[in-house]
Amino acid sequence: MAFSRNFIEELKKRNNIEEVVGRVVTLKRSGANLAGKCPFHSERTPSFYVFPATSSYYCFGCGAGGDVVTFVMQTENLDYREAVEQLAKRAGIKVEETDTPRSSAPAVKRERLWEINREAGRFFYRALLAPEGANARAYLIKRQFNSATVKMFGIGYAPGGYDSPLCAFLISKGFTPQEILTANLGRESKNGRLYDVFRNRLMFPVADVNGEIVAFSGRRLNEEDERKYINTSETPVFKKGKVLFALNLAKNSKSGSFIMCEGAPDAIAMHQAGFDNAVATLGTAITPEHARIISRYVRTVYLAYDIDKAGRNATLKGIDMLNQVGVDTKIINLGTETKDPDEFIKKFGADAFRAKLTGSTGQIDYSIDEIISRFDISVAEEKLRAAGEVTKFIASLASRPEREVYCERAAAKLGLTPESLRAEAERLAKKNTRKAGGEYAKKALDTQSGYGDTPNADKLRFSSEASHEEAILGILLVRSDLGPAAVNELDENDFATALNKKIFALFRDDFASGSELVLSKDGVLSPKEIGALEGCRASRLALGDNTEDALRAQIKALKELRSRADYDKKIENDPSGVLKEYLESLKNKVNDKKPEDQNGKGS
Secondary structure, three states: OOOOHHHHHHHHHHOOHHHHHHOOOOOEEEOOEEEEOOOOOOOOOOOEEEEOOOOEEEEOOOOOEEOHHHHHHHHHOOOHHHHHHHHHHHHOOOOOOOOOOOOOOOOOOHHHHHHHHHHHHHHHHHHHHOHHHHHHHHHHHHOOOOHHHHHHHOOEEEOOOOOOHHHHHHHHOOOOHHHHHHOOOEEEOOOOOEEEOOOOEEEEEEEOOOOOEEEEEEEEOOOOOOOOEEEOOOEOOEOHHHOOEOHHHHOOOOOOEEEEEOOHHHHHHHHHOOOOOEEEOOOOOOOHHHHHHHHOOOOEEEEOOOOOHHHHHHHHHHHHHHHHOOOEEEEOOOOOOOOOHHHHHHHHOHHHHHHHHHOOEEHHHHHHHHHHOOOOOOOHHHHHHHHHHHHHHHHOOOOHHHHHHHHHHHHHHHOOOHHHHHHHHHHHHHHHHHHHHHHHHHHHHHHHHOOOOOOOOOOOOOHHHHHHHHHHHHHHHHOHHHHHHHHHHOOHHHOOOHHHHHHHHHOHHHHHHOOOOOOOHHHOOOHHHHHHHHHHHHHHHHHOOOOHHHHHHHHHHHHHHHHHHHHHHHHHHOHHHHHHHHHHHHHHHHHHOOHHHHHOOOO
16 A cells, blocks of 8 residues: 655645645634634634644644545544545545555445446435436425425435335446445345345435435335334445535534434425525434534534433533534424424424524523423422522533522522522532642643553553653654664664654655655554644644753663663573672673773882
């Protein structure tokens, strides 16, 4: 999977890291660098930085880092070669042919999966319009989906029976059984026969953010079928925790917000009613990945889940996930006459739903109401328990004015005085602050000592050596011109930790020539390992002392530690032999001295 250095350098030059990262992360200038909220973990305060001078990025929060190839690998869920191919296509340059066998390449290319899903979508759409699709069309009429909506979303029909018409169609189009199985459009029976995954179902194509069909959601037409919905299992192009239905359309809305629905039909109904900012998850609650994706496009989300218990639980989880990435959530109260947005709009109209958006409940009020609803507050004991739970929740709010306001509101709902909640809320808030401070200090200490450092498992065992190794690698990343000097004094065996030894060996020739490093070189290092290496660079950039003297001092300190460790190991393994060796060395030193040194000068 090796590419020539010249090809990779040209690829990186044509794919400016600011532009590539800027498509995913909102970046703001921070001195000579750019900062934004990390796309790889949830955060409120930006800790993700792009360094144009080194064409790299690093997150000081989660440790993700690397170059433009690594970034595409991580954000697009691609392997090394796929990321290189995508960047080459973006830049309009031909992918370099290599002699290296592609044994680690996936059995089915992503482009073929997009093609097979497009063909399947066309098949389902034609089946819907055919005589056999009459039952599916009747369902669409019942849901009041018009022909324009059906066409816009590519809604289709998967024929029933066991003759597997879709698989046969795809084979006729030149797709292999392996491609059909990988796309999860077909399965293999015990006797090796392919059969369709989706049968007698209304089909909703699922597109990624770029509009490529990556999966399908099939709604049962026979209400006796056990499963109401069947969604495509995860494939190389589809991860359900990272895909939002209709995001490819909603991202273009001028509303500045999203309306989050429970399923594809609800989102489609919302779009038909004029709400072009509706999206939906697919058989799962909002995930951290969903929340981070949403935060790239909007700062406000209206949660419009069903009013049943599952819907309420999903609402609470959604509030938590979205808050972690700084997205404000509002909850639409549809009342008890309808169970979901689609039913509400059909009964009361789009204008009535728009009014519900305007009068939506804030997330804190919703959470307080949800807590109180679990208790019968007409009973004294239950009211006390409700007050206790509400007070704990209010204590978790960061700002004192917020706690003041919501103590008053909660007290009114419980029929209590604000003072009865306020003192306890403040006591718990102080306790939470102390606990959080202790946890933060412990985490910082663990991080510094290397505890739980997955990329470099030896860091805790060789903490002193690791700190010098990281300093050396960091200086070399910042100052590639110092590489030849380092190679003259070091080799990989001078490193105690396996990861840093691997890194030095991998880039030894680059260090020797004084070349800038390509961190994603040949796909040898994993994204986490590259992140650890980029962290070394970021630390040295922050420190600023990256002179040749600083490098030599770190090399000397590492060698002294390694020398001492070797000596201690010898004593442990052969104490008498080491002592004999030590005495012999002293004798030799005495014999090597000049007579005047032994007897004193001039005596």
